[in-house]
Amino acid sequence: MEAALEAAADFFKLPAGEKAKFMSNDVFKPVRYGSSIKDGEDKVQFWRVFLKHYANPLAHWIHSWPQNPPHYRERVGEYSKEVKRVALEIAESITESLGLDPTLCQLAHRLDGGMQTMAVNCYPPCPSPELALGLPPHSDYSCITVVLQSTPGLEIFDPRDGTWKTAPDTRGALQVHIGDHVEVLSNGTYKSVVHRAALNSRKTRISIASLHSLGMDEKMGVAKELVGGDEGKERYRESSFRDFLDSLSKNDIGTQGYKSFIDTLRIEK
Numbered sequence: 001m002e003a004a005l006e007a008a009a010d011f012f013k014l015p016a017g018e019k020a021k022f023m024s025n026d027v028f029k030p031v032r033y034g035s036s037i038k039d040g041e042d043k044v045q046f047w048r049v050f051l052k053h054y055a056n057p058l059a060h061w062i063h064s065w066p067q068n069p070p071h072y073r074e075r076v077g078e079y080s081k082e083v084k085r086v087a088l089e090i091a092e093s094i095t096e097s098l099g100l101d102p103t104l105c106q107l108a109h110r111l112d113g114g115m116q117t118m119a120v121n122c123y124p125p126c127p128s129p130e131l132a133l134g135l136p137p138h139s140d141y142s143c144i145t146v147v148l149q150s151t152p153g154l155e156i157f158d159p160r161d162g163t164w165k166t167a168p169d170t171r172g173a174l175q176v177h178i179g180d181h182v183e184v185l186s187n188g189t190y191k192s193v194v195h196r197a198a199l200n201s202r203k204t205r206i207s208i209a210s211l212h213s214l215g216m217d218e219k220m221g222v223a224k225e226l227v228g229g230d231e232g233k234e235r236y237r238e239s240s241f242r243d244f245l246d247s248l249s250k251n252d253i254g255t256q257g258y259k260s261f262i263d264t265l266r267i268e269k
């Protein structure tokens, strides 16, 4: 895990020209480098550069990943496999806790054959960390996200008292988030986790978020066993990863009037 964080940090240390090879605003690109550090352009500053790439199946995507630094593919590749195992185990326990028939639901199996997107984030030291954020509050569209961070900064919204809680700073500890698509599957029994990234003035912070979801065009809807009869009505519309990317391309996180993806899926009573 340490090795993956180091490889990620080394990528961001490369000369700008090397990273610019991956620069794109197209959210459908399987590998994409971007920055939201725009001097004076936006009112709200998000102090983050990122590299996003797909990782499942690894053999299909790894050749599109950066070749520089030389150890990047191997180390981040190993990490992606490890973290996928963790996500599949959690998927099994979610299915079980909802009382869903594993042969019908097959969440873990669908994630195994689904999309894994790795968001590799770099937050440089910020001179006024209290005035800016690395990433604004959001929930992930995924079913399950696993986050690894080099230093604290990840904050979780606690809906019980309306406060932000700093995720534990145990180095190397994985943080697991429920994403929007598990909220949908469970018809709202599980709620996706609202989180944000805070900044610090001293050190560069690296995080690697691995987002596990169904295939690009596979629709996630409310589990049929959880609706009808006494169970009540469906509270969410179906959607796919592609639907999420479509909505992201029109309505990016942090822009004015941004509507979170899960809010677009809610069926009003």
Ligand SMILES: O=C(O)CCC(=O)C(=O)O
Binding pocket: 119, 121, 135, 140, 147, 149, 153, 154, 155, 195, 196, 197, 207, 209
């Ligand atoms: O940097 C972090 O801790 C959070 C990253 C994150 O939420 C994301 O990439 O979706």
Ligand SMILES: [Fe+2]
Binding pocket: 138, 139, 140, 195, 209
């Ligand atoms: Fe996130």
